[in-house]
Amino acid sequence: MSGEMSPIDTAKFVAAKRAAMMVESGMRVGLGTGSTAAWLVKCLGEMVADQGLKIRAVPTSSRTAEQARSVGIEVITLDEAKWLDMTIDGADEFDGDLNLIKGGGGAHLQEKIVATASERMIVIADASKSVQALGAYPLPLEVIPFGRDVTRGLIEEALTGMDVMGRDVSLRMAGDAPFVTDEGNHILDLHLKRIGDARQLSLALNQIPGVVENGLFLDICDTVIVGYGDGRVEMRGLDGADGAERMALDDAGNLFLDPES
Numbered sequence: 001m002s003g004e005m006s007p008i009d010t011a012k013f014v015a016a017k018r019a020a021m022m023v024e025s026g027m028r029v030g031l032g033t034g035s036t037a038a039w040l041v042k043c044l045g046e047m048v049a050d051q052g053l054k055i056r057a058v059p060t061s062s063r064t065a066e067q068a069r070s071v072g073i074e075v076i077t078l079d080e081a082k083w084l085d086m087t088i089d090g091a092d093e094f095d096g097d098l099n100l101i102k103g104g105g106g107a108h109l110q111e112k113i114v115a116t117a118s119e120r121m122i123v124i125a126d127a128s129k130s131v132q133a134l135g136a137y138p139l140p141l142e143v144i145p146f147g148r149d150v151t152r153g154l155i156e157e158a159l160t161g162m163d164v165m166g167r168d169v170s171l172r173m174a175g176d177a178p179f180v181t182d183e184g185n186h187i188l189d190l191h192l193k194r195i196g197d198a199r200q201l202s203l204a205l206n207q208i209p210g211v212v213e214n215g216l217f218l219d220i221c222d223t224v225i226v227g228y229g230d231g232r233v234e235m236r237g238l239d240g241a242d243g244a245e246r247m248a249l250d251d252a253g254n255l256f257l258d259p260e261s
């Protein structure tokens with residue numbers, strides 16, 4: 001299977017497939033949004049069809065909900081689930097402490113609510129998402145449309161006192177119109193280049209009226225599964241268990257323990 005895919009798709013697929021192996025019947029599972037999460041939903045759909053896996057899933061976007069239903073996964077609301085055994089989602093960046101930037105797909109509000117309501121958050125990502133310091137990827141802020149330009153001015157003012165390397169703010173567009181989230185809001189992308197104090201920044205941004213949520217996920221993620229273009233995956237945990245597990249992908253798309261690890 002990997003032979004037909006580009007290295008980046010292989011990396012996303014093996015990370016997603018390894019995460020899917022952690023899902024057991026009876027679990028309530030949060031499903032992330034994005035291209036890596038889409039591989040996960042595909043893998044879980046195959047497990048539902050071929051292995052009789054029985055899960056109830058809470059999607060983090062209308063896109064993921066649609067895909068999950070189309071592959072036969074039972075979809076419920078977060079209020080029906082109340083609490084989730086795990087959430088598996090992609091990320092735009094992760095650092096050594098497993099703090100994240102998310103929201104490249106504009107779904108970080110639901111993603112943060114769902115991840116926070118989960119026993120564990122597992123991130124699936126290709127190795128390019130690993131960074132020393134967060135911030136090269138623009139930080140998304142979901143803002144309500146009412147008074148958006150005034151809110152933007154307040155954000156720019158707040159950034160002048162923050163430990164960041166860049167301060168440009170742009171409105172995310174979808175063609176000629178502002179991008180609209182599932183909650184009917186807009187996204188401002190903050191081009192910060194490097195974030196010095198993510199905690200202080202997150203608190204300051206969320207205090208501004210009109211800001212609904214920022215894309216920093218701090219102390220939420222428990223494990224990152226990193227996929228590589230050659231089919232290897234690596235588990236990174238908060239206990240510093242980098243590279244503790246190495247898997248490889250055979251030609252049929254099956255993951256197995258790599259004896260060379």
Ligand code: 5RP
Binds near residue numbers: 033035091102104111
């Ligand atoms: C969506 C997200 C995604 O998880 C993030 O953008 C990563 O996406 P991809 O797997 O396509 O690289 O946060 O809001």
